[in-house]
Amino acid sequence: MNNTIIFRLAGILSAFVAGGHTQEATIMVHADHVLHQVSPYLTGACLEDVNHEIYGGIYSQMIFGESFQEPAVNNVAGAVSGMWSPIRRGTATGRCSLETTNPFVGTQSQVITFTAGTGQVGIANQGLNHWGMALVGGRSYTGCLDVRAAVPTILWVALESADGSRVYAEQSLSVTSHNWQHLNFTLAPSAGDTAGRFSIRLNQPGSVVVGYAFLQPGPWGCFRGLPVRKDVAEGLINQGITILRYGGSMVNAPGYRWKKMIGSRDRRPPYTGTWYPYSSDGWGIPDFLNFCEAAGFLAVPDFNMGETPQDMSDFIEYVNGPTNSVWGAQRLADGHPLSYGLKYIELGNEEKVNAGYFQKFQPLAEAIWAGDSNITIVVGDFAYSQTITDPFNFSGAASGITTLAAHHQILQLAKKYNRAVWFDVHVGTDGPTPDSSLAGMFSYEDALGQIAGGANDKVVVFELNAQNHSQRRALANALAIEAVERDGRIPIVTSANCLQPDGQNNNGWDQGLLFLNPSQVWLQPPGYVTQMFSHSYEASLVESQVEGPVDCLKVNVKRSQDGKKLVLGVINPSEKVTPASIIIRGYSPTQAVAGTEELAGPLAAVNTAKAPDQIQPIQRQWRPRFENGKVEYDFQPHSFTVIKFD
Numbered sequence: 001m002n003n004t005i006i007f008r009l010a011g012i013l014s015a016f017v018a019g020g021h022t023q024e025a026t027i028m029v030h031a032d033h034v035l036h037q038v039s040p041y042l043t044g045a046c047l048e049d050v051n052h053e054i055y056g057g058i059y060s061q062m063i064f065g066e067s068f069q070e071p072a073v074n075n076v077a078g079a080v081s082g083m084w085s086p087i088r089r090g091t092a093t094g095r096c097s098l099e100t101t102n103p104f105v106g107t108q109s110q111v112i113t114f115t116a117g118t119g120q121v122g123i124a125n126q127g128l129n130h131w132g133m134a135l136v137g138g139r140s141y142t143g144c145l146d147v148r149a150a151v152p153t154i155l156w157v158a159l160e161s162a163d164g165s166r167v168y169a170e171q172s173l174s175v176t177s178h179n180w181q182h183l184n185f186t187l188a189p190s191a192g193d194t195a196g197r198f199s200i201r202l203n204q205p206g207s208v209v210v211g212y213a214f215l216q217p218g219p220w221g222c223f224r225g226l227p228v229r230k231d232v233a234e235g236l237i238n239q240g241i242t243i244l245r246y247g248g249s250m251v252n253a254p255g256y257r258w259k260k261m262i263g264s265r266d267r268r269p270p271y272t273g274t275w276y277p278y279s280s281d282g283w284g285i286p287d288f289l290n291f292c293e294a295a296g297f298l299a300v301p302d303f304n305m306g307e308t309p310q311d312m313s314d315f316i317e318y319v320n321g322p323t324n325s326v327w328g329a330q331r332l333a334d335g336h337p338l339s340y341g342l343k344y345i346e347l348g349n350e351e352k353v354n355a356g357y358f359q360k361f362q363p364l365a366e367a368i369w370a371g372d373s374n375i376t377i378v379v380g381d382f383a384y385s386q387t388i389t390d391p392f393n394f395s396g397a398a399s400g401i402t403t404l405a406a407h408h409q410i411l412q413l414a415k416k417y418n419r420a421v422w423f424d425v426h427v428g429t430d431g432p433t434p435d436s437s438l439a440g441m442f443s444y445e446d447a448l449g450q451i452a453g454g455a456n457d458k459v460v461v462f463e464l465n466a467q468n469h470s471q472r473r474a475l476a477n478a479l480a481i482e483a484v485e486r487d488g489r490i491p492i493v494t495s496a497n498c499l500q501p502d503g504q505n506n507n508g509w510d511q512g513l514l515f516l517n518p519s520q521v522w523l524q525p526p527g528y529v530t531q532m533f534s535h536s537y538e539a540s541l542v543e544s545q546v547e548g549p550v551d552c553l554k555v556n557v558k559r560s561q562d563g564k565k566l567v568l569g570v571i572n573p574s575e576k577v578t579p580a581s582i583i584i585r586g587y588s589p590t591q592a593v594a595g596t597e598e599l600a601g602p603l604a605a606v607n608t609a610k611a612p613d614q615i616q617p618i619q620r621q622w623r624p625r626f627e628n629g630k631v632e633y634d635f636q637p638h639s640f641t642v643i644k645f646d
Contacts, residue, residue, distance in 0.1 A: 025548030025580040029557045031566055032586025033543040036488040038558060041243045041298060042481050043534040044494030045236070046463050047288070048248035050275050050509050053499040056128030057516065058291070059283040060216040060227045062141075063198060064128040067212055068110040069270045069278040072098050080123055081110050085130070087164060087201055090119020094202070104146050104180055104211020106270040111209050114202040122201025125213070126162065127518060128501060132195025133215075134519035135159055135168060140188045140218035145200065146211040146266050147183060149175040153206035158199045159189045168193065175208050182266070186218075194519050212266040214282075224294045227265075227283060232499065235514050235521040237295055240534025245462045245494045246288040247302020247380075249274045251349050256304045258285050258315055262334055275507060286331075289319065289340050300462070300492075302346040302380065305360045309367035312345075316371030342372075346424060346462070348380030352399040358406045362413060369419050376420040378460060379410060383426045384440035391447040396440060398426075404447060411448070411455040420456040422491075423448065426463040427480055429495075431472030432573050432603055432638065434480045445489060460492040466511045466526075469500070471615060471638055472603040473511065474525035478571050478640045481533055482556045485541055495526065502609050515607070522612030528599050529640060532617060536567045536597070536642045542586075552578050553635060559587070568643040572635040579634045589645040596620045600639035 047053055055064055065083025072079035077086035078095035086096055094114040103109040114121040127133045135141075147155060158170035168189030175181060189196070198215050202208065216227060223233035236244075250256060255271025261284025262268075273279030285301045292299035303312070314327045319340040321328035331337075347364055351357050361379070368375050386396025391404040407423070414421035425444055428435035445459040464480055466473040477495055484490045500512020513527035523531065538558035546553050554571040566587050572578050601615040608614070635641055 023549040023552075025546055025552045025578055027553065027555050027568075027570075027580055027582040028545045028547070029568070029582065029584040030543040030586055031557070031559055031584055034540045034559070035543055036541055037539050038485050038488075038537070038541050039491045040537055040539075041491060042484055042493040043240055043530050043537070044243035044245065044492060045241050045498035045513055045530070046245045046248055046494045046496040047498040048246070048250045048496075049273065049279065050248060050250070050497055050507060051500050051504045051512070052128055052276070053497060054283050055280065056501045056504070057499045058228055058232050060222050060229050061282055062127055062133050062215045063125045063213050065125060065278075066214060066282065067105050067270050067280060068098070068108060068210065069106045081108070083130075084110070084123040084125050087120055087122040087124055087199060089164070091117035092119035092121050093117050094121035096123060099209055105267060109209050109211040111207065112200065112202055113207040114205045116205060120201045120203055122156075122199055124160070124164065124197045124199040126195070126197045129504070131503075132162055132518060133197060135189045135193045135196040136221075137168070137189055137192040139220055140186055141215055142184070142186050142218055143213070143215035144182060144184045144266070145173065145213050146180050147173075147175050147208050148178055148180050148211075149206065149208045150178050151206065152176045153202065153208050154204065155208055156201050156203055157185050157187065158201070159187050160197050160199055161193055162195050162197055164197070164199065166191070168196065180211060214266065223291070226290055226294060227287065228291050231521050232514070232516055233291070233295060235516075235523070236498070238531070239514060239523060239527050240531040241297055242534060243298040243300065243492060243494060244288070244292055244498065245300040245302065245346070246285060247346060248349055248463065248496065251302045251304045253279070253304070254306060257307060257311070258303065259311060261285050261287070262318075262330065286334060286336070289342065290336065293340065298344075299342065300344040300346055300378065301342075302349055305348040305351065305357070305364075307364065309363040312364050313367040313371050316368055316375065320372050343374065344376050344378060346378040346380050350382040350399065350426065351380045352401055353379060353381050354401055354406050358409045361410060365413060365419075365421075366417070369417055373419065376422055378422045378424050378462075379407075381423050381425055383428070383437045384444045385436045386440055387443040388440070388447040389443070391451050404451060407448060408451045411452050411457055414457065415453060415455040418456075422458045422460050424460050424462040426465055427461055428466065429464045429473055429476035429480055430466045430468060431470075431474070431476035434476050434483070438480055438483060442487060445487075459490055461490060462492070462494050464493065464495040465509070467508055469511050469513070469515070469524040469526060469606055470603060471525045471601045471605045474529045474599065475571060475573050475638060475640065477526045478529045478533075478569075479554060479573065481529075482554060482569060482571065485556050488541065495530065515609075517609055520609065520612070522607050522609070523616070524607055525599060525601070525605065525615055528617055532597055532599060532640060532642050533569070536569065536644060538565060538567050548578075548580070553580060563587070564590075564646060566645040570635055570641045570643070572637060572639045572641070575637050577634045577636060587645070591646045592623055594622045594646075595644040596622050596641065598636060598639055598641045600636040603638055
């Protein structure tokens, strides 16, 4: 056929929406005309502690309320820190109280007192929101307590059923000092329970003060020796994540500082967080870097604009400096002898980039670049909902700024030092199509180009944002990523939010890509979009056009560097089946079998814990039957389809 193939692709699934077919579309592919290279980092996610992505999410810590900082719940058993519940059994008498005079960390610690009688007095924890802990029978769980007692006392820790009627494992610990003791333990439950609890109790008269509690699965349930849930880590890897950004609104809390995230986990101070007033740094930026390194993800940590220049200089030494430096030695002490080789740092999140921002940015940037000239600094900008035609007079910025004057100063600073500076813009993808911030972002990119003056700058998208996790958002994410591929200038796209505990939505951002509960993880439709783009990645975008009804198919076509593979990514945002003729020039497949993968479903479709696979990509090994060089395929309503030729 002289290197020209005409396909009419036959549909695999029947339409699930009444209304029949739309007018036929034609897709013309010029496979021998490469437009530009496509970044491998358009399939990322944004990880932050919104909706407890960290505690109750990726962090292997099973206890929520580890440092007893939550306000007291007062009852007949006394005062118990809010995420814990009182225990009293048999004829035992006693009380719980919160001590504020000599807390282990923060403002208070938990006191447990057994006065008289027989039985038990103590406290129990059922994890985030008292949902219960998933316990696997016969598997080990490790933990520690920080405790003290005026008089030597025997303390018991246990894994139990939700009401304590069944004890699956228990261990006694000797508290021998009025000073804080760090005690380790191992528990192996005799049976499994999807909603168990962890208890700390006295079985005889005595009194103890508990300042910190930690519990996690043994090596079997943690990812590569890190304090990371293994099933969550594997879910992210399977999703095809290539880059993680650690940040978001969480970094805007005044107490969010990197030096509070190092050293012994139990001694890291609690702080008032953006999303939770009793936040903990038990899992922070160094833990994030360790995880990304182990998982093979490019890492981008985000920082509060209140960090000092000296603190940022120290951070660069901590992550990239030699071990004979002060902060390199601290990294070694924290268990990481080699440099992280960190390449990217973001300063701030959804900031008003104005003169005030620049005044903070300049000394921080100079300190970072003095420490490592290869670091690319990312400006934590916001969103632009209207097209920018004049960089110094416009409207529509979510932050309220009307000029890019401060951006111009930042670009001049980067040019002065011959360093790279990028700008983070966020895009709305509530769906089924992206909102006006996508077009605004491209105009912002153009506007920066007008004022860059030779500076080394780029625009990145660190948050595709929505308030749903359904198929409608999946389509909008796909459309946004394909638009970025076509533009060719944007090196990174990450979608918020990386994770979401099932049933947790206390701030409106109901957009998790990977959902989880204590015992399982599952992808939502937007997460499958990330997976499909990642698993079908090829580096070269080739020319293609679509002709047909208005707002029908959206198509990108990529080919491998060696020219042997051709991948079509086709989005049908309409509510009807769309048949298409595809004409491919400059490429002939050598294999008779083509691979197809299709994510289709009603706009409101989501996956649940009981039905985690009700909407997922359907894969086929397709052997087309040619008639006069033609073959048929229909693109399903509300679908994203990948077709691979080899």
